[in-house]
């Protein structure tokens with residue numbers, strides 16, 4: 001069984017007179033080490049799917065098994081603990097605490113967990129190295145660029161060494177250069193690699209929602225969702241540019257556009 005197994009997910013929002021079926025019998029399985037993208041037109045159900053498979057929301061029906069845990073059985077404090085210890089999250093708007101330094105922001109999940117100071121220091125150093133943040137630790141978020149801020153958010157998500165990282169439009173606020181830099185970091189984290197020569201102990205499984213073809217081209221597999229159901233799947237089999245072209249073609253088929261053209265992606 002995979003690291004994530006979701007079966008027959010249905011999610012309905014609203015009341016009797018105005019119902020929206022955001023997920024309509026959606027199933028997926030993800031293996032450890034995968035880098036999976038979730039794409040689809042606006043309103044297709046991407047964020048709803050991510051929320052349901054990552055403990056943020058519950059399905060109306062269907063089941064999710066994450067890291068061997070049936071999420072229906074987790075409630076209250078247990079659920080919060082599971083989320084804190086096993087999962088990492090990155091969102092479009094960073095959610096950093098502006099009054100804390102970069103170092104304090106990254107350390108926050110460990111401080112809240114009352115980890116020993118020596119361990120916090122060691123983990124913050126390790127994750128800062130992975131994300132190239134060593135020189136920025138004493139700064140405050142607002143003194144830095146948006147690209148740097150998103151790397152800090154990634155460091156904070158990774159400092160607990162989660163088995164799986166969920167990202168919702170993580171490049172949505174970044175320009176193409178910052179996005180490329182950020183995605184290359186994500187790719188290394190997924191591969192368990194810090195640099196061409198150095199490795200971190202375990203590769204991190206990543207599941208990322210994006211409507212941007214360039215961002216998605218860094219994934220190994222992409223699920224296309226339309227009207228809450230699986231529309232198509234693409235698996236990367238060659239170079240990133242070819243994969244990008246395939247994604248653009250699929251977006252044209254499904255309806256709904258990407259924000260970057262092929263020339264921008266090559267730069």
Ligand SMILES: Nc1ncnc2c1ncn2[C@@H]1O[C@H](COP(=O)(O)OP(=O)(O)OP(=O)(O)O)[C@@H](O)[C@H]1O
Nearest residue numbers: 013014020022041042043044045046047048049211
């Ligand atoms: N809390 C909510 N209450 C009511 N309807 C909701 C809620 N959240 C999502 N929806 C509806 O469910 C459907 C799927 O929304 P969702 O945000 O998952 O789509 P999405 O693919 O992530 O869209 P986008 O790309 O625009 O962010 C939409 O019709 C949306 O309006």
